[in-house]
Amino acid sequence: xxxxxxxxxxxxxxxxxxIIFNETRPTMKIHYFxxxxxxxxxxxxxxxxxxxxxSAANPLLAPKPVDTTPxxxxxxxxxxxxxxxxxxxxxxxxALMQDVSTDQFVTKALNMVGLESGKKLYAELxxxxxxxxxxxxxxxxxxxxxxxxxxxxxxxxxxxSGNEPGWVLAAGGQMVSFKQFEKPGLNLPYTPFKREGxxxxxxxxxxxxxxxxxxxxxxxxxxxxxxxxxxxxxxxxNGQTYKGxxxxx
Numbered sequence: 001x002x003x004x005x006x007x008x009x010x011x012x013x014x015x016x017x018x019i020i021f022n023e024t025r026p027t028m029k030i031h032y033f034x035x036x037x038x039x040x041x042x043x044x045x046x047x048x049x050x051x052x053x054x055s056a057a058n059p060l061l062a063p064k065p066v067d068t069t070p071x072x073x074x075x076x077x078x079x080x081x082x083x084x085x086x087x088x089x090x091x092x093x094x095a096l097m098q099d100v101s102t103d104q105f106v107t108k109a110l111n112m113v114g115l116e117s118g119k120k121l122y123a124e125l126x127x128x129x130x131x132x133x134x135x136x137x138x139x140x141x142x143x144x145x146x147x148x149x150x151x152x153x154x155x156x157x158x159x160x161s162g163n164e165p166g167w168v169l170a171a172g173g174q175m176v177s178f179k180q181f182e183k184p185g186l187n188l189p190y191t192p193f194k195r196e197g198x199x200x201x202x203x204x205x206x207x208x209x210x211x212x213x214x215x216x217x218x219x220x221x222x223x224x225x226x227x228x229x230x231x232x233x234x235x236x237x238n239g240q241t242y243k244g245x246x247x248x249x
Contacts (some may be wrong), residue, residue: 103131
């Protein structure tokens with residue numbers, strides 16, 4: 001086949017020299033100029049071929065783009081020397097954390113609850129894992145000596161809490177539930193919180209009362225729980241306002 005290609009290329013070149021091939025003997029007589037020209041043309045044909053004809057003919061075989069969408073990572077964290085170690089929940093592996101947030105926002109938040117001073121933390125960070133490195137671009141929450149928590153489900157999209165007086169709010173699935181310690185709770189039908197820039201808003205009312213929830217995407221520190229959260233919460237229940245922190249589930 002190789003010999004046929006050279007013969008064809010020689011004809012295309014318009015050269016009249018005769019090329020003699022003896023395929024049964026180890027030697028052959030080839031005019032030097034014709035062989036050189038044919039070789040150059042043949043090399044040009046090879047270089048014109050696509051790198052991966054199969055992927056060009058079938059897009060399904062082409063390389064797929066890497067998903068760089070940040071997702072919540074749940075795990076334990078601690079500082080070892082200059083390195084920050086992140087160990088995912090229910091996993092024997094670990095990753096080094098690299099803070100890629102604006103102005104090192106994630107590191108500042110973690111240091112608020114003792115990362116720099118050597119405390120072990122439970123943290124939920126927003127980021128992507130590449131080659132053994134967790135590139136953190138945001139934080140959902142972090143607390144000192146906290147245990148791993150299960151990620152939220154469709155039954156719970158938000159959780160918020162506050163102190164003095166103590167209260168807790170859970171929202172998702174079919175219900176928004178607001179409870180105060182040693183007082184009757186307030187339950188309303190759930191609808192997705194309305195997003196407006198850095199705000200997440202909810203309002204509802206039943207015969208038992210009226211509830212208004214305002215969550216702002218600003219860092220919130222709970223000193224009593226020794227924790228930091230990504231949302232600040234203001235809840236008004238039956239005319240009384242409560243302050244606290246919130247996080248997404």
